[in-house]
Amino acid sequence: MRLVGPWTIVAVLPLFLTEVRSIEPSQCIAPLGMESGTIKDDDIKASSSFDHGHVGPHRGRIRNEVHGGAWCPQTQATPDTREWIEIDLKTIHVITATETQGRFGNGQGVEFAESYMLEYFRPSLKKWIRYRTKNNGELLKGNINTYLEHKTILDPPIWATKIRFLPYSSHKRTVCMRVEVYGCKYTEGVTSYSMPQGDKKGSSWELYDFTYDGHWDGEKLKSGLGQLTDGLIAPEDFKLAFHQENTQGWVGWKNDTREGKPIEIVFEFDRIREFTAVHLYTNNQFTRDVQVFSEARVFFSVAGKRYKGEPITFDYMEDRIFETPRNVSIKLHHRVGRFVKLQLFFASKWILISEIAFDSSPTTGNFTEEEELDNNIQGDQTVVSGPENKNPISAVSSTGGQYLGIIVGILAVAVVFMIVVVLYIVHQQRKYKSSPRPSQIPDKAALYRTPSLGRLTTSTDYEDVRNPEYAVPLHQSSQRCRTPPNLQNFFPKAPSLPPPSEQYYAATEIFRQGTGPVQFKPPPPPLNTPPPMRHQMPPQGRYGSGGGNRTFVGP
Template sequence: MKEFLAILCLTFVGAARSVEPSQCIAPLGMESLAIKDEDITASSSFDHGNVGPHHGRVRNEINGGAWCPQTMATPDSKEWLEINLHTVHMITSTETQGRFGNGNGVEFAESYMLEYWRPRFNKWVRYRSKTNGELLKGNINTYLEYKTQLDPPIWASKIRFIPYSSHKRTVCMRVELYGCRWSDGIVSYSMPQGDKRGNWEFYDLAYDGHWDGEKLKYGLGQLTDGQIGPEDFKLAFHQENSQGWVGWKNDSREGKPIEIIFEFDKIREFSAVHIYTNNQFTREVQVFAEAKVMFSVGGKRYKGEPITFDYMEDCIFETPRNVSIKLHHRVGRFVKLQMHFAARWILLSEVTFDSLPVSGNFTEEEEIEEPVFQKDQVPLGTDNKNVISAVNPSGGMGQYLGIIVGVLAVLVVFMIAIVLYIVIQQRRYKSSPRPSQVPGGCDKAALYREPSLGRLTSSSDYADVRDPEYAVPLQPPQTPRTPPTLQNFFPKPPSVPPPPEKYYAATEICGGGFVPPPPPLSTPPPVRLGRQPRYVANARTYVGP
């Protein structure tokens, strides 16, 4: 049982890291010349051909052996060496070296600062570490390199080295960058700044964007740096260089969910999002009760039904866990994540996405519906640009294609139903017996007649049956059936009385409306075979022959 619980606890531990900082340590190409000379620029050079910016490569001794600015370094230095990486990279370390110059150099920088540029920014941003602030340690001589690990890392497409000195001095630098290409594609995320709990500040201190009151915009920070917080959130405030948690309190949100908007470099197809969260329920910290994920191409309107995820409350294990939500290959460039409180606090450490860039034409959503203009009207203040659509429409018919297909499908189903009904009716008609020609109210005995052999000639009205065993079924005449004429539909009364019926079973009798008249008193009853009838009249008895 203990082994099972241990395995179950391990399944909760471990954040989803698409870019692992400990593995993102490769040199980016200053020493190996992978970074081209034209991608290395500087504010100025003392001698471009001898100590120009393209010579500022670590462990290289070409010409002067380093980059040397035209002016000396000061506390207010404005000289810089810039490296253009073209795409966003995660930079985890930097390395610097002075000018050795085959033993003739004496210039090096004791300290330096970093500035970086990201496509989402409109300006250069000064880097600040968690411990030393803006200043980073440089070199102590001209030949020994010094490598500095960046905490937090930098996400940038361009980076600048700015030499610094507390007093005027001549400096020269050789540099290298370490990191990897940023494959997540996140350009920035915006959210409310974290809250304070007593002496503990659950702020996103690594956030490099704009901090507007309680709102963070256009930057990256602790939620994307690949480092997870400790199991006990208190340890982050006592251990040096420990990654903390970003937290929000339900009391200050008036029951509203925490909302984080992620912006990506291009339109992507998303398969999952992984949220590393704390669950110390004994300290009023729990995983969110419900999360909703919405997508947008332009970031103004989030169309479509949101993906809703309900988390089952866990009040047994207090270990942090990685909550994964499937996104079912939804497409967008902006992703909005809403998390509803299950307890008083929500603490997050990492949010990562599984996504891939997609190609195609997509329309950016508008906040307000555009007015409809006539063909000869053009709205003022707009350029004649091609409208990009999320689906490649072919004329105005494209928007009605779905309706047309639906109507055709209904018609096809209706026609199939009619054909099936006709076929079934024909089969029933063929398999069912022919309708009886005998009237429903007719007595069955009327369908039989007695053979003429051995019968005395007598009136057909009083033909008697000797024995029912000798009754022969009355057969209809075998004559071909002819279609009725119009006269049959409009019968006329006969001119002469109908002849007496030949058989006992007559049409009028079967109809039930005919009652035979009594025989005349002067007519004796017919003679029966094998028995002499007797008549009794008044007081005289007559016995026949």
């Protein structure tokens, strides 16, 4: 992220104001199932019951009037809380509110709890934790009669798999309770984070993680959750959190107390996850020595004991123009792990953070703990380093990861086979086009035949035409794309046969004898008769037998 000028900063300013929240408490308000029966009887327990069948823990469902109509402990309530009713939610839930009611018992009940306490359990805590409000209070307001419900909003919310209600009374009295819990299932996956406790600024402002529910060992916080994951955003001015009641504060660290070392925060998740981004909501009041970190490094681990491989490194461009808090997002390039370690380097005297949230999803596969690895690559990571070995990218191991090589090999063989087939077809086509094909050369002897005076043959290769001089070839289907030239322009027309000699009627006997009353005179020749020609005729014929001059009559 690099800012090159004031107009660029103005353009990206709306992004700074975007709030990052791991959850949205205002949307996490659904009843979890005591009234509806979603929570089964087997998941409701109690320290004791006056009569298990009539007023056992499974009767402690709000707005239900079954048998005795509530859960009633065997002993009376006192300031020393010993009795409890427990609800097992099976998985981690965010509990944002609780609701209680006394025992109405069809108008016969007179028992209710005026106050109560809460305890909750989460696997990472390994023990039951007493709930405290932001004001460090433990007592929550209960009921004033046996029939009206009372709902309490929890600030901060509770992250728990189990929760207990402990009736409380400043004096000894009999109590009965019906309860309900509100919230939603926790899907972000963070079960705990460990880090140094915040520092004190001046003599008035303690920038501590007050709602942290883990172990506070000296300056080290371990195995708990607190302000960094509660979904609540601190005000722009960190001082307002100390002047306004019920206002979320900032967690801050001072550079002078760290000897130049970065702030290190380790997050533990419920299972191995694939990470795409992390978002940090930070303060930037540089006029009060508070700035966004100059550099962040993100490490990943499967078992949480060793963090191998190159970290993802993020450099932040210093902003000394706008003092508004902003959301800083870091891409994590689908890295895999169950533990994530953040190292934040100081850019000024103070670093203030209100919320940290991750974009992740559960993943499955064969993952080996870091201690058993011989290389410097975590699991199935493939590290791709930049010019300064920053932002390495890892390949994700999934359920089908072990078959990836086989699938890629099969696809590669199929592609090579297709290429070979295509090249073979192209080669055959080129070879076919370059070689002469007899079928494409017209056979003149087959197209044209010697004229015949008789009847044309009945071959289907020729049309039946009136003029028998030349045989006309039929249109051949194989030569449709090429029309043969008119061969009459190349070959001279064959001469026609000479017409037969004209035959006249033979002279009769009378004519031969030259006697008779009438002497025969031949008819005139037709108009198309060629001009007279002299012929050598036999000595007899067409000459009169009588005397006189021998005159040539005609051909």
